[in-house]
Amino acid sequence: MSEVDWLDADEQRIWRSYLVVNSLLEERLDRDLQRRNGLTLVEYGILVHLSEAEGQRMRMRTLADTVIVSKSRLSHQVARLERDGHVRRESCSEDRRGSWAVLTAQGEKALREAAPGHVAAVRAGLFERLSDEQVKRLGEIMEIVERGLRGDEPR
Known part of the structure; x- marks a missing residue:
């Protein structure tokens, strides 16, 4: 059995802070969108x-894959969007088991109405708290981590 390479104190602090920030920001953005736009x-x-x-x-x-949710969760969310007239499903002629999700005019309108408030909430929750240099560094770090997790780049 190999020895565990435990996180050191700084890594543990950063990891826990990342988890909290991710959770708080996602929760705040979700709550804001639901309150403003349903x-x-x-x-x-x-x-x-x-x-x-x-x-x-x-x-x-x-x-x-793009939205990064399970197929069952996506199906549930698309069903709700379909019920509200924002999306419609179409059968896929190339693959009878597959289907398309299509944005409707009502969905475009809902997105146009939601976008300004959402962008403002993202700015307030993340970017306005950082300097230009910190934003640049955060972008570089996120790109490296994402590529590694997607398997696009060796460590």
Whole structure:
């Protein structure tokens, strides 16, 4: 049995701080979107990704990977967005088991209405607290960590 490479005191402090910040920021953004616009943070993310996709449509499987949620959670969230008229599902002619999520005009409108408040909340919760240099360093760090976790770059 190999010995555990425990986190040192600084690493432990940083790790715990990261967990708290991630949780608090996500909770604050989710609560703000729900209060202002009746959307969850995940639903907002779905609308954003659909708005940026070619033809404002994405395969459900691809959307789940992009929004970083399980397929069952995505299905539940898309069903809610569909019920509210923001998204519609279309069958995929190439793959009978697959389906498309398509942004509707009502979904575009909901996104346009939610975006300014959401951007302001992101700025207030994260970027306004940092200097320009800190934002740059944070971006570099997040890129390195993301690439490593996605397996795009060896450590």
